[in-house]
Amino acid sequence: MKIRGSKLTACLVVLILLAGIISGCAALGGLGKKQENVQQTAESQKVPVEVATARVDAIQNEKEFSGVLKPINEAMVIPQIPGKVSKVHVKVGQQVKEGDVLIELEAGDVEQQIAQAQAAYEASKASVELSKKRLSELESQKSKMEAEISKIDKQIDDAQKALAQAKQAIEPEIARLEEMRQKGAITDEQFEEQKAKLEEQLKPLQDGLEKLVQQKAALEKSKLEIESAIKSMPYDSKTLDAQLNQAKTALDAAKGAADKLKLLSPIDGVVSSLSVQTGQMAAQASPPVTVIDMTALILDIRLSEFDVVKVQPGQKVDVYVDAAGSQPVEGVVEWVSPSTDPRSQAYGVRIKIDNSPGKLRPGMFARAGLVLDKKENAVVVPKRAIVRQGDKAYVFVIKGGSVERREVQVGMDDGERIEVISGLKSGEQVVVKGQAYLKEGQEVDIVKQES
Template identity: 35%
Template sequence: MKRKYTKLLIGLVVVTLLGSLIYTYVKNKADNSANINTDTAVAVRIEEAAKKSIGAFANLNGKLKPVQEINIIPKYPGKVNNIYFDIGQSVKAGDVLFTLEDKDVKLQLKQAQAGLDMANSALTKATGGGTELQELQLKAALNSAEINYDDAKLAFERTKQLFESGAVSKAVLEQSESRFKLAEQQYDSAKSNYEITITKTNPENIASAKAQVNQAAAALELVKSQLDNTVVKSPINGVIAARYIEVGELAGSTSIAMSVIDLSSVLVDINATEDMINKIKLGDKVEVIIKAAGDDKFEGEVTNISPATDPKTQSYLVRIKIDNSSGALKGGMFAEVKLLLDKAVDVIAVPISAVIDEGGRKHVYVLKGGTAEKREVTTGIFDDEYIVISKGLSEKEAVIVKGQELIQDGSKVTVITK
C-alpha cells in the first residue's frame, strides 16, 4: 500500500512539472508576439518578386591530375650513358630522353650479321652452288660461335649466382641472359649451316638451309631492335615529372626510369550520388574553382560517367576535363566542381532570406499600403541567393527581405533603402 502511494505521488509531481513547463512556453510565446508592436512602423527593406532563371547546383570536390601520364621503362636493360632532360623540362614526342651503353649490342649486331651471311652461304652450298672455301669459312664461323656460346653461358651462370646472393641487380642479370640467348641462337645456326654444307644436296637440306636463313635474319632484326632500344625517346608531348636514373647506373627493363605527363589538359574525378547521376550528361559544361590557381573560374566538360557505383564510396565516378593551355593548373591541386542538377527558366523568385519556414509551412511578408501582409507560398529550387516561388506571389510584388523577424501579419512598416 505504501509503495502504491509513493508511485502515485511521483506521478503527480511529474505531471505538475510538465504542466508548468508547457504554461511557461506558451506564455513566453504569447509575450514575444505581444512585444511586436503593430502600431509602431518597423523599418524594413523590400525587393520586388521578379522573373529569373535559377539553377540548382551541387558542389563536389576532387584533385587535378594530368590528362596523360607515361612511365618510361627501357625495353632493353643497360648502363645509362647520357641523360638529356630533367624534372620540370618540356619534351616533345620523339625527343631522346636518355641513352644506354650500346657497345655490346653493336658487337652482337656484327655477330648476327655474320650469322646471316653464313646461313646464306649454307643455302648456296645446299643448292649446289657452294665451294670448298665456303665450307672452310662455315667451319671457322662454327668454331667462333661455339667459343662465344661457351663464354656467354659461363658468364650467365656466374651472374645468376651473384644475383641470387644479392651481389648484382636484376638489370645486370637480364643483360647477361640476353647475351647468352643470342650466343646460343647464333651457335645453333652456325652448326646447322656447317652440317648442311658437308651433306649431300637434297630437298630436305635445301629446306633446312632456307629455314636457317630465316632464323638468322630474325636474329639480326632482334639485335637491331635492341640497338634501337638503347635510345629511349618520349612517346608524348609533355613535361618530365620524375627521374629515377643517373648516368652510370644500370636501368632495368622492369623499373621506371622517368615519368612524362601531359598537362595541356587536366582531369578531376568527382563522386556523384545516386540522386545526382541521372541529371549529369556527357558533354555537360561545368564551372570549376581552383583556389591555388587564383580567382579565375575554369570551364570543364564531363567526359566520362561510370555506369556502376564504387564499392567503397557507393557513388558514381564522374570525370571532368579542363583545358590548361595557360599552364596554370598542376597535378594535385584541389578543385571544386559546380554541377548543374536542375534549372528553372523565367520563373518568379525572391531572395532566400525572405522566406520564413514555420514547421514546414513557408511564408513571406508582402508590402501592402504601408503594412505587412503574411503570405503563404510554395517554393521550388534555389541557388546561392534566390529561391523559386511557384505559388503565392505575383511578379513585381514588394517582398520584405530584411526586418521580417520583427513583424507579423498587419504590422505597420516603413521602407528604408540603406
C-alpha cells in the same frame, strides 16, 4: 456712493468674462495637443521594414565537388631490356616532343641480355601454365560442387514433400486416438504410447532429410573454400596471358636490342620525373623517366545516385583552383560512369580542363561547381524573405501600407535567392528584414527597397 458701487460691479463682471475666455482658450489648446499626440502614437506603431520585389529570373542549384588535378596523359618510359645509362638527354621540367631521345643505354653484352630475356620468358611461360592448370582445376571443382548442390537441393525438396505426406497420413489416426482418450476408451499413457509409435514411423524420413541438409552444408562449405582459393590466385587467365605476352615481347625486344638502346618519348609533354643518371642501371621495375601531357588536366570526382542523373557529358563546369587564383577556369564533363565504384558506392565523373595557358599543375587541389538544376523563368525572391514554420514557408507581402502573411511553395535556391513555385507573383513586394515583428495586417514603414 452708488456711482462708485456700480463701477465696482462692472469691473467685476469684466474680470469674470476675461477669466472665462482665457480658460476656454486653454481648454481648446489642450484638446488640440491631445489629438496631435494620438496621431503621433498611431504613426509610431508602424514597423520599419526592408522589402524586395519578386521577379522572373533564371536560377540554378549548384553543388561543389573537390579532387586533385591529374595530367590528361602520363607515359612511364621503361626500357624493354635493362641496361646501364650511357647518356641522359633531358632534365625534369623540360619540354619534349614525341620521338625525342630521353636516355641512351650502353650496348653491353647483347647476347647475354637475349639469354636473360629467353630465360625470363621460359620461366614466365612455366609459371603461367602452372597457374592456368591450377585455376582450371579449381573452376572444374567449383562446377562439380554446384551440380552436386543442385542435385541435393532436389533431393531435399523430395524428402520434405515425403515427410509432409507421411505426417498428413498419420494425422487422422492421431485424431482418432485423441477422440478415444476424450471418451475414456484409452488412458493418457496409452494415447501417448500409440502416438509415439505413429510418430516413430516418421523418423527415417526426418533422419534422411537431416542427412541431406548436412550433406548440402558440407558441399557449400567446400564450394566456398574453392571460391576462396580462386580469389587468392594472384592472376586470372587474361592477366596470365598478358604476363606471358609481356615476357615474349621482352624477348623479341632483346633480340632487336641494337635498335632499343635509345628510350624515346612516346608523347608530346613535359618530363615530370627522372630517376637515373649516367652510369646507373635503367630497369623495368622502376620507370627511369615519366613524361606528362599538361595541355589539358582532368579532375575525377564522385557523385551520389541523386546527383549523377543530373549531369551529362559535354556539360560546362566552373573549376576553382585556389593555388592559381580566385577566378574559375572552364571545364567540361568528359564522361559519366554508368556504374558505381564498388568501394565508395558512388558514380565517377571526369572533368577535362584546358590548360593551354599552363597556369595549372597536376597535384593541385581543385573544386568543381556542377549545376545540377536550372530554371530559366522562375519567380525568385531573396532567400531572407522566407519565414519557415514547421514544414511550411511564408512571406509577408506588402498590401498598401500593411502586410499580408501568405503561405508559399518554394523550390531550388542558389544560396542567396530562392524560387517561389506558387503563392507569389512577379512584381509583388515582400519583406526581407523585420519579419520578426510582423503579423497579419500589420502596418509597416518601408525604410529600404532592394533593387
